[in-house]
Amino acid sequence: xxxxxxxxxxxxADETELAPGGEAHLLRQGxxxxxxAFEAYLFQxxxxxxxxxxxxxxxxxxxKWFHAARDTxxxxxxxxYSAQVxxxxxxxxxxxxxxxxxxxxxxxx
Ligand SMILES: [Zn+2]
Numbered sequence: 001x002x003x004x005x006x007x008x009x010x011x012x013a014d015e016t017e018l019a020p021g022g023e024a025h026l027l028r029q030g031x032x033x034x035x036x037a038f039e040a041y042l043f044q045x046x047x048x049x050x051x052x053x054x055x056x057x058x059x060x061x062x063x064k065w066f067h068a069a070r071d072t073x074x075x076x077x078x079x080x081y082s083a084q085v086x087x088x089x090x091x092x093x094x095x096x097x098x099x100x101x102x103x104x105x106x107x108x109x
Contacts, residue, residue, distance in 0.1 A: 002070070007080045009062040021055030024067045025086060049073055051096055051103060053088055056080075069096060
């Protein structure tokens with residue numbers, strides 16, 4: 001079972017207490033963007049077999065959104081962090097790099 005620590009309230013929550021929100025760090029597209037960019041924003045998502053950055057909501061807790069970095073193969077959680085940032089914190093990227101040398105958050109692994 002997936003277990004994440006909510007960075008907002010500090011509670012360790014089981015997957016049943018959380019609501020998934022899909023891929024984290026999407027670049028929003030709006031008026032003025034091309035049709036292709038808007039379509040990609042709406043429909044195209046990474047689906048890696050490995051390190052993934054995701055949005056979660058502590059639905060049966062504080063109700064706030066946060067981000068998590070985890071490995072979809074092993075369910076290993078590298079860390080959780082605020083949803084108010086546009087990129088993963090360096091300490092989490094360092095933790096991922098220890099386990100997955102050569103990992104790039106741009107292209108996955
Ligand atoms: Zn919480």
